[in-house]
Amino acid sequence: MPKIVNHNEMRSDLLLRSFEFFYHFGFQGTSMRDLSKKLKISTGTLYHYFNDKEDLFEKMMVELSTLDITSGKSFLDKSKTTQAKWQKFVEFVEEKEEYFKMLIMLLIDFERNKSNKKDSNFHLILDNYVLNIKNELKISSDEKAEIFFNALIGFFVRKLIIPKKSDESAISDYIKKLKNSLGE
Numbered sequence: 001m002p003k004i005v006n007h008n009e010m011r012s013d014l015l016l017r018s019f020e021f022f023y024h025f026g027f028q029g030t031s032m033r034d035l036s037k038k039l040k041i042s043t044g045t046l047y048h049y050f051n052d053k054e055d056l057f058e059k060m061m062v063e064l065s066t067l068d069i070t071s072g073k074s075f076l077d078k079s080k081t082t083q084a085k086w087q088k089f090v091e092f093v094e095e096k097e098e099y100f101k102m103l104i105m106l107l108i109d110f111e112r113n114k115s116n117k118k119d120s121n122f123h124l125i126l127d128n129y130v131l132n133i134k135n136e137l138k139i140s141s142d143e144k145a146e147i148f149f150n151a152l153i154g155f156f157v158r159k160l161i162i163p164k165k166s167d168e169s170a171i172s173d174y175i176k177k178l179k180n181s182l183g184e
Contacts, residue, residue, distance in 0.1 A: 014039055015060040016067075023102050027057060028113040044176045054114055058121065061110075064103065065125045068096075069132050086179060089137060090172045093152070097171060101156050111125050137184070146180045151178050 021038050022030050032053055036043040050056035075092045079085040093100070107122060114120070126149070134145035155174050164170070 002165065007049075011059075012063060014041070014046070014049060015056070015063040017104075018056060019061050019064060022057065022060070022106055026113070027053070027106070027110045032056075054110075054116055057110055060120065061103075061107070061125055065128060069122050069128065073136060076136050085137055086175075089133075090175050097156070097159075101113070101160050104153060104156055105160065139182070139184055144184065147181060148178055148184075 017039055018035060021035055025034070030053065031047055033043050035053075035056075036046045037099065039046070046056070072089075072092055076085045076088050079088045111120070111122075130142070130145050131151045133139065133149055134142060137145075139145040139148060152175070155171070159170075
């Protein structure tokens with residue numbers, strides 16, 4: 001009897017398991033053949049789900065951002081007040097700091113190395129992060145939410161370039177300062 005495969009679950013599983021491989025080898029250093037070996041599937045199966053490496057990568061980023069937003073909302077939903085949500089947001093970002101830095105590095109690597117120079121749809125993903133941050137933290141305007149998000153990305157990029165060992169409260173302090181400077 002043939003094995004029944006849930007194609008949506010299989011696609012999602014492949015996307016999530018691809019993240020670490022892309023991170024370790026970079027976009028340029030990852031081939032569909034190497035990825036299929038790592039995922040323990042045939043190259044043909046990988047091409048059944050994705051047109052090429054760029055398609056897989058872009059879909060992986062959509063999948064990851066959807067999970068980030070869902071888990072972030074779930075994390076923040078435990079808070080009743082806006083102030084408590086801000087504190088929970090700080091905790092969420094602190095918990096996922098390394099992951100967010102990996103994500104930023106991968107996005108930069110992809111944009112630098114993609115063979116197809118057409119614009120990616122990553123701006124839509126980033127806009128979705130901004131919209132959800134605005135709504136969850138009750139930021140008063142789209143512009144302020146975008147400034148907040150871009151400053152947070154800048155913070156992570158700075159930490160990638162100039163890592164400090166004993167900087168445990170840095171994210172918390174930075175978010176508080178940013179929140180105050182935006183008048184939120």
